[in-house]
Amino acid sequence: MIKLRSSPVLHAVSKFLIPPILLFALYVQLHGEYGPGGGFQAGVIFAVVFILYALVLGTEALLQAIPAHVMRLLAAAGLLLYGLTGVASFLFDKNLLDYSVFHADPVTAQHIGIVLIELGVGMTVAFSMLAIYAAFSDRPSSYEDGDA
Numbered sequence: 001m002i003k004l005r006s007s008p009v010l011h012a013v014s015k016f017l018i019p020p021i022l023l024f025a026l027y028v029q030l031h032g033e034y035g036p037g038g039g040f041q042a043g044v045i046f047a048v049v050f051i052l053y054a055l056v057l058g059t060e061a062l063l064q065a066i067p068a069h070v071m072r073l074l075a076a077a078g079l080l081l082y083g084l085t086g087v088a089s090f091l092f093d094k095n096l097l098d099y100s101v102f103h104a105d106p107v108t109a110q111h112i113g114i115v116l117i118e119l120g121v122g123m124t125v126a127f128s129m130l131a132i133y134a135a136f137s138d139r140p141s142s143y144e145d146g147d148a
Helices: 008-031 039-057 059-065 068-091 106-137
Strands: none
Touching (some): 008 039
16 A cells, blocks of 8 residues: 555645645635635635645644644634624624725625635634644554554
């Protein structure tokens, strides 16, 4: 059986694929306001890039690039951004989710509010998935001992 970490082909292919996948995640994030996609889908795609990185180079390399405490902090920051965007209207004595507090033009205000909400969702999904992967990938597998 081929180990992922020892395959030069997988190293080369992953180095080739990671940048376009990240660009696609950014596209899905920013295009989610106008079409299919958005924060959840972009967050999953973003997390998949780093999970691919971890599968090829090892979880240790992932945790060196993004430490576990940073993953948890960014997941919480995304949730905070999502929540504060929703209740920002309360600070200016407006209705819940009234995005007019972000700009005088209602259309521009709506765009800003949706982009902030989607960014918060994307951050929370991506870094939560990475934290879960990092937590479970360090566990020893029963298949490593040749039991299968």
